[in-house]
Amino acid sequence: MLLLMFFFLTKAFFLVLVALFCLAAFQAVGVVFAALLDMLAYPRLQRSVNLPCLGTVPLTGLLATAPALVVVLIWAAFQSSTWAWVLQDFMGVALMALILRQCRLPSLKVASILLPLCFLYDVFWVFIQPLLTKGGTSVMIEVASGGAAHERIPMLIIVPSFFGLPGYTMLGFGDIVLPGLLIVYTRLCDCTNALQQSTKLTSWQGYFVPTVCAYAIGLLLTYGALLLDLGGRHGQPALLYLPFWSGQE
Known part of the structure; x- marks a missing residue:
């Protein structure tokens, strides 16, 4: 993978890497936000909802998708800005925490x-x-x-x-x-x-x-x-x- 990126890291390949990173980070940040909502332990949030095609989904996980999507989209739109490293690091830490949780x-x-x-x-x-x-x-x-x-x-x-x-x-x-x-x-x-x-x-x-x-x-x-x-x-x-x-x- 290292050699592949060295020889073929063109603008198009870079955009593919960014898209894959955003997809993985969206899932990871959503898991983090869902865990934070679970920690709040509001009784009304401790339940599940039925969604078409998805079936039974925890309400906290569903609510966490919105802020996770906002974080990822803001970073994708402003990744070249001087302050974007804060969001990138947050997304990266969430992604690595998810990896360590699974592996x-x-x-x-x-x-x-x-x-x-x-x-x-x-x-x-x-x-x-x-x-x-x-x-x-x-x-x-x-x-x-x-x-x-x-x-x-x-x-x-x-x-x-x-x-x-x-x-x-x-x-x-x-x-x-x-x-x-x-x-x-x-x-x-x-x-x-x-x-x-x-x-x-x-x-x-x-x-x-x-x-x-x-x-x-x-x-x-x-x-x-x-x-x-x-x-x-x-x-x-x-x-x-x-x-x-x-x-x-």
Whole structure:
């Protein structure tokens, strides 16, 4: 997929990516809004309605479609604006939360194989691959910055650069979802252990909180390496810094 976007990221291909992102984000943002309505727990909202062709649908899910559609349409119409990154990040976080809700690691053995391979993948495309191409072009950075389409792909978390630097700081979805799979796995382990021992699980017990803190340290190291231009003036592979901390526990 990375090579496909590198060689064929034209304006038309970019519009297809935006359409797919909007479709997925609409579902994810709708799930978030529906969950918020469920938390309000109004008795009148805790019921279902029958719709043609769709059958029985929770009322909260139906009500959540309207604000979700508004968020997606506003971003699609104004994605080039300086403030659009706020909506893009919100949509991206909702989408990744939905992915982590649906996809689970079956065992720690799978995590021990998958995450180191992703670590090698990230390091190769950022540090080694530019040495193998003419002019030192980085495929990963070229794709992240829009390539020939000169458009920033939406599958990124972006924030304005710190310390008054121009441009944006970008973090790919993979750098969040892949370690997030391990974090979700530790939470499930904590809940399972608490259930087996018939004890109440507090916030600071188990592996979940230490793993989240380790992930935060890894991200800080990534941004520190970016500010210090370690390895040259290009992007930093976040998965290079994350495994050393998230694996300590």
